Amino acid sequence: MRADHRRRLELARLVTEITADVLVLESVARLCIEAQPALARSTRAITAMVAVDLHRYYTATENVLERIERCIGALPPSGPAWHKDLLLGATRELADARPAILSPAVAPDLERLLAFRHFFRHAYTVDFDPARLGDLVSRLGRVHGIVAADLRRFVTHLETTVAGLKGDERGAGVRRACPGPTRARQPRR
Numbered sequence: 001m002r003a004d005h006r007r008r009l010e011l012a013r014l015v016t017e018i019t020a021d022v023l024v025l026e027s028v029a030r031l032c033i034e035a036q037p038a039l040a041r042s043t044r045a046i047t048a049m050v051a052v053d054l055h056r057y058y059t060a061t062e063n064v065l066e067r068i069e070r071c072i073g074a075l076p077p078s079g080p081a082w083h084k085d086l087l088l089g090a091t092r093e094l095a096d097a098r099p100a101i102l103s104p105a106v107a108p109d110l111e112r113l114l115a116f117r118h119f120f121r122h123a124y125t126v127d128f129d130p131a132r133l134g135d136l137v138s139r140l141g142r143v144h145g146i147v148a149a150d151l152r153r154f155v156t157h158l159e160t161t162v163a164g165l166k167g168d169e170r171g172a173g174v175r176r177a178c179p180g181p182t183r184a185r186q187p188r189r
Contacts (some may be wrong), residue, residue, distance in 0.1 A: 004165050004166075007165055008162050008165045008166070010071070011071070011158050011161060011162045012162055014068070014071050014158060015155050015158045015159055015162070017067065018064060018067075018068070018151055018154065018155050018158075019155060021060060021063070021064045021151070022148050022151050022152060022155075024060055025057060025060055025061065025144065025148060025151075026144070026148060028053050028056050028057045028060065029057060029140055029141070029144040031053050032050055032053045032054060032057065032137045032140055032141075033137060033140070035049060035050050035053070035137075036050070036134060036137045036138075036141075039130040039133055039137070040130070042130040044127060046130075047127065047128040047129075047130055047133055048128065050128075050133050050137060051116075051120055051128045051133060052120075054113060054116055054117070054120070054133070054136050054137070054140065055116070055117050055120045055121075057113065057140060058110070058113040058114055058116070058117045059117060061110065061113075061147065062083065062086065062114075064151065065086050065087065065090045065101060065102075066086060068090075068098070068101060068154070069086070069089075069090075072094070072097045072098050073097065074094055074097055074098075077089060083114055083118075084111065084114060087102075087107060087110055087111065087114060088107060090102045091103065091104040091106075091107050092104075098154075098157070099157055101150060101151070101154050102146075102147060102150045103146055103150055105143075105146065106143040106146050106147055106150070109139040109140070109142055109143045110143060110147075112136065112139055113136060113139065113140065116132075116136055
């Protein structure tokens, strides 16, 4: 199989996966936003459900960003702050490789969701604060539409790149093909 044909197929697969991931993000965001009024009742089950969904939302977002970086041939960041570096790097263009994936405006709210995810993963005996969860759901509600639109815009960029590969052996700005199989996350409700 020719390299340009392989690249087209792998980028087309990435388009399909990102499109599926946006649907998952929309589903999880909707679940969080719909549950927000119930946080006022502050039952442990409700706060736990919202916490899990906030965790799922950020994790799915990060997985998309990491997959894109690997696909275009950029090494995802490493080191103790790699999660934050990946997020912030996604708000910047990577010369000769890709445009910015996310709008810089979403970074502060997504950083808060990242911080919560870290807390969530290490909070084994803590009950979640409904007010804090409510703030995080509000942040998610503020940025989700932008994140979804940004990912759709990036899909359009990839589709244009795939079309360009049909006549351009170099890959229209994409340096190498995506490695290995990946899978889209599915909602669990």
